[in-house]
Amino acid sequence: MSSETKIQTRKVKGGSIFRNQIFIPVAALLLLALFNLIADPSFYKITLGYNSTGDPVLSGYLMTILDYGSELAILAIGMTLVTAASGGQDISVGAAIAIAGSVILRVLCGHDSRPETLQAPIIVAFLVACVVAMLFGAFNGALVAYFKIQPMVATLILFTAGRSIAAWINNNELPIISDPSFAIYGGFIPGIPIPTPFFIAMICVVITMLALKFTNLGLYTQAVGINESSSKLNGLNPAFIKFLSFVLLGLCVAVAGLIKVSRLSSINYSVIAKDIEMDAILAVALGGNSLGGGKFNMLASILGAYVIQFLTTTLYKFNVQSDALPAYKAVVVIALVVMSTPKAREFMSKIGKKLKPAERSVA
Amino acid sequence: MKKKLLAVLMSAVMVVSLTACGGSAPAASGDAAPAADSGDAAPAADSGSSGDLIKVGIINNDPNESGYRTANDKDLKEMFTKENGYDASFAYSLKNDEQITAAQKFITDGVDYLLLSAADTAGWDTVLKDAQDAGIRVILFDRTIDAPDSLYEASIVSDMAKEGQTAVDWLAGQNLPEYNVIHIQGVMGSAAQQGRSGALDTKVAAESNWNIVTQQTAEWNAEKAQQIVQSVIDAGTPFNVIYAENDDMAKGAVAALDKANISHGVGKDVVVMGFDCNKWALEELLNKNWNYDGQCNPFQASYIDEIIKTIESGGTVSQKTIIMDEKGFDASSITQEDVDKYGI
The missing domain is CATH 3.40.50.2300 (Response regulator)
Structure with a gap:
């Protein structure tokens, strides 16, 4: 009898599924998945083939989603932290990716923009890019944390100037890397048929989850985001936590930048990672996180990132004009914002209650 | 308080960017900053130049825009040098209003030729009329504009x-x-x-x-x-x-x-x-x-040079619109x- 009561209470808790954060991205994912299943089941077909260097690769829409959604997932990690800590968003990530990518190519190429061989190991180039991207993150973070400028205004500076800085790093030349070992990061590791960006994203996710589990990063970030002054009274340093979140986003930017430049072994300063900041913010919102800061759910954000790519890929599949894509994303944003308002939540929980009156009486 | 701080910072940023423009203008280089006011450079260059140089004011789009624009800018810079008999000033902007301001400055400075790759097709009538009244000849390159063709000598474009x-x-x-x-x-x-x-x-x-x-x-x-x-x-x-x-x-x-x-x-x-x-x-x-x-x-400079030489030697330009040879x-x-x- 007692065990039955337990189950019942759990069921009632399950009734609050609408209030569970991960519900939103999962629901969006299921909706999209169902839509594709009905419209054209071949969407889910995955085939094993060989790429032009003779290595086995899996291909299909699902692989494309895992592949292209990865940069976004990585950015979503950093963006979630920034959003939670500062209650604002960094809109300079696209420009910062251009800078990080430009730095990687600059280090790899040296003075010659078309080198036959790499002038430095890739890991060195990547580490330099990490340092540079974290410095730019620190610049944003300092403006937000210590000068108390609104995050969107503070990052507007780099948003405007970043791509020019990226062009300047390479003297406005167009470096092209012919060494095939560089293409691995945005392509496939020889012999492994799953796209490398997905592995990179998963490594980032695992590291982040471990950091959140075994350090106080998550707790402190949420504390600062929920109430800055009370967290200060409790001995935290809110300015430093905010600063740190921007630096960590810088690190995510460097990783995403590596994947981006590796995809084409080249860079176009004005269009690389264009508008990706909007997608990254959307991923955080789609993860059900409050854009005003405070509590966050990292996995929901990451799932949100892949859902956005799912949407993009679906739209491409149905030959929607690519310049109309932002309009569709806007619809998603509107739906999300409306759904997260107190009024809509009240309405939804009312419906939830109506659906479960019987169980409630039993319990 | 926050607002005040923001205002102070914003104005500081504006002042910095202003001085940045001023700094790059005299150099008249292909700086990334949209140095629309590099017309300032002209008087300085004027005092140093001898009388027989042809003064040209060149208004172009930002060379960072694309590989095409970079090549285009480089080509112009190589052609309009003192050695070739030109005294050139450059102004760059992707914005039409900034380009028009630059054009007005060039007119005030009294250039002989105004070379223009307009950011936008509209809005050029008045300023080109001013140029005509001041006896300045206008040559369009790369992009056409919506203005009567009596206002310019020639336009050199891609088809x-x-x-x-x-x-x-x-x-x-x-x-x-x-x-x-x-x-x-x-x-x-x-x-x-x-x-x-x-x-x-x-x-x-x-x-x-x-x-x-x-x-x-x-x-x-x-x-x-x-x-x-x-x-x-x-x-x-x-x-x-x-x-x-x-x-x-x-x-x-x-x-x-x-x-x-x-x-x-x-x-x-x-x-x-x-x-x-x-x-x-x-x-x-x-x-x-x-x-x-x-x-x-993107190599329009030699065509422009030819037209200027024709006009300077007293000849007339036979064709208003010159379409460049383009290969595949x-x-x-x-x-x-x-x-x-x-x-x-």
Whole structure:
């Protein structure tokens, strides 16, 4: 009898599924998945083939989603932290990716923009890019944390100037890397048929989850985001936590930048990672996180990132004009914002209650 | 308090950016800053110059805009030097109003010639009339404007429709049994997109064995082009031609083909076509990875020079609109000399 009561209470808790954060991205994912299943089941077909260097690769829409959604997932990690800590968003990530990518190519190429061989190991180039991207993150973070400028205004500076800085790093030349070992990061590791960006994203996710589990990063970030002054009274340093979140986003930017430049072994300063900041913010919102800061759910954000790519890929599949894509994303944003308002939540929980009156009486 | 601090910072940023502009202007270099007020440079240069130099004021778009613009700016800088008898001042901006301000400054400075690549087609009537009243001759390059042609001496432009036609004629000459084309467009509405799309659209409508597999804009963006082609590959729709309206997008498309092991280039499964003749793209042709690249000629300086020489020697310009020679390169006939000469 007692065990039955337990189950019942759990069921009632399950009734609050609408209030569970991960519900939103999962629901969006299921909706999209169902839509594709009905419209054209071949969407889910995955085939094993060989790429032009003779290595086995899996291909299909699902692989494309895992592949292209990865940069976004990585950015979503950093963006979630920034959003939670500062209650604002960094809109300079696209420009910062251009800078990080430009730095990687600059280090790899040296003075010659078309080198036959790499002038430095890739890991060195990547580490330099990490340092540079974290410095730019620190610049944003300092403006937000210590000068108390609104995050969107503070990052507007780099948003405007970043791509020019990226062009300047390479003297406005167009470096092209012919060494095939560089293409691995945005392509496939020889012999492994799953796209490398997905592995990179998963490594980032695992590291982040471990950091959140075994350090106080998550707790402190949420504390600062929920109430800055009370967290200060409790001995935290809110300015430093905010600063740190921007630096960590810088690190995510460097990783995403590596994947981006590796995809084409080249860079176009004005269009690389264009508008990706909007997608990254959307991923955080789609993860059900409050854009005003405070509590966050990292996995929901990451799932949100892949859902956005799912949407993009679906739209491409149905030959929607690519310049109309932002309009569709806007619809998603509107739906999300409306759904997260107190009024809509009240309405939804009312419906939830109506659906479960019987169980409630039993319990 | 917050607002005040913000206001102070914003004004500080503005002051800094102002001085930045002022700093780069006298140098009149291809600085990234849109130094529209580099007209300031003219008086300084004026005092140093001897009387027989021809004074030209050049208004161009930001050289960072694209490889095309970089090559265009470099070409102009190499032509209009003191050695060639010119005293040139440069102003750069992607914004029409800043360009007009720069033009007014050049008029005040009393240049002999005003060379203009307008950011926007509209709004130039008044300032060009002022120039005419001041006895300044105006030459347009690269872009036309909506103004009566009595206001300028000549305009030197690319014929985008012809570029498209040349490319489509070349493609038709390949005599493929069937043409299943992935058409990747530039930013919709731009002159280059309209010209290059127009020729293909007409051909596809006219011929029964020409089909468009997909027609999408990638907005000159390689990443988007890669996703578009990836999507077609994932769908399993057969295709044998990629018609990309610039080199970047062709590169993105080829990256997707490589991932799926679809062979491309001379004598292979897919014909790859690009535009603009970037040096790296012509090298792809040389290696037979791509099939065709259409030129969009950024080298207008020699044409302008010729016109100025004609006017200075008392002659008249016979043609108002001069359309530049533009080539299309075929991978089977391109040579290393072509790459060196025409690559930008």
